[in-house]
Amino acid sequence: MKTPLIASPARTQAIINRYRLPIKKSLGQNFLTDINILEHIVQAADLTEKDNVIEIGPGIGALTEFLAQSAHQVMAFEIDDQLIPVLDDTLALYDNVTIVNEDILKANLPQLIKDNFDADRPLKLVANLPYYITTPILLSVLQSSMHFDNITVMMQKEVADRLVAVPGTKAYGSLSIAVQYRSTPEVAFTVPRTAFIPQPNVDSAIITMTDRAAFDPAPFDESVFFKFVKGCFMHRRKSFWNNLLAIFGKDADVKAQLTDVLEKVHVSPQIRSEKLTIETFILLTNTLHDEGLL
Numbered sequence: 001m002k003t004p005l006i007a008s009p010a011r012t013q014a015i016i017n018r019y020r021l022p023i024k025k026s027l028g029q030n031f032l033t034d035i036n037i038l039e040h041i042v043q044a045a046d047l048t049e050k051d052n053v054i055e056i057g058p059g060i061g062a063l064t065e066f067l068a069q070s071a072h073q074v075m076a077f078e079i080d081d082q083l084i085p086v087l088d089d090t091l092a093l094y095d096n097v098t099i100v101n102e103d104i105l106k107a108n109l110p111q112l113i114k115d116n117f118d119a120d121r122p123l124k125l126v127a128n129l130p131y132y133i134t135t136p137i138l139l140s141v142l143q144s145s146m147h148f149d150n151i152t153v154m155m156q157k158e159v160a161d162r163l164v165a166v167p168g169t170k171a172y173g174s175l176s177i178a179v180q181y182r183s184t185p186e187v188a189f190t191v192p193r194t195a196f197i198p199q200p201n202v203d204s205a206i207i208t209m210t211d212r213a214a215f216d217p218a219p220f221d222e223s224v225f226f227k228f229v230k231g232c233f234m235h236r237r238k239s240f241w242n243n244l245l246a247i248f249g250k251d252a253d254v255k256a257q258l259t260d261v262l263e264k265v266h267v268s269p270q271i272r273s274e275k276l277t278i279e280t281f282i283l284l285t286n287t288l289h290d291e292g293l294l
Contacts, residue, residue, distance in 0.1 A: 241269035
């Protein structure tokens with residue numbers, strides 16, 4: 001008799017019962033039990049047998065199993081020690097899966113990839129990201145030296161909305177800019193909370209991210225650029241001018257310099273930060289640097 005897929009509700013519950021797994025909310029553990037959704041994730045990632053895949057937070061291996069069936073090799077990072085023997089069991093049939101018991105934010109990912117993957121194959125990231133650490137993981141991956149042919153990740157729908165938000169909308173902010181600076185994010189589809197054991201309190205969404213062309217001109221310093229953008233969204237209900245004063249201070253000479261900068265780049269001091277495009281933020285950053293303010 002063929003073994004049921006890990007993601008089937010009956011087998012998921014059997015695994016939880018067999019290993020007496022405590023569901024750790026602190027690690028964002030919600031196990032996906034909808035096989036159709038897992039198939040759609042693989043399709044959204046456009047996986048082929050040529051691809052190498054990085055997964056983050058495999059849990060009991062529901063998505064990992066689908067990745068192993070579709071890709072060349074899979075390296076999955078699981079931070080929870082208790083899940084390692086579970087994964088060794090549930091994924092025993094797949095010799096193309098490597099489980100790394102390590103925090104992805106602390107791992108030497110380039111070295112691990114070099115040691116375990118063929119360098120000439122496409123590299124993709126596919127993961128159901130833990131809700132509590134979605135943003136740090138995404139920003140770490142996007143700002144690293146690693147090149148992924150595409151990134152396909154599940155996250156809280158509210159966060160997904162922020163990633164794809166455009167200027168002039170309430171969801172648009174520093175996270176939107178940080179992600180869109182390096183990639184083109186799109187919502188592939190949404191995932192209802194009923195697809196998980198246990199059910200989370202919110203719905204989820206699958207986001208795909210592909211490389212985008214570099215901005216020209218580029219910021220004079222990317223770290224300064226991102227810090228400046230973040231500061232501009234610290235007080236969303238205030239005008240852009242008031243956010244600038246919160247960053248640079250209210251000294252009369254500084255105010256005069258800031259006024260000159262805004263006139264040069266044709267930005268109204270009364271505009272709200274969420275109405276400014278990435279290109280405008282880059283222009284502002286570089287002009288502020290030229291004036292000695294950054």
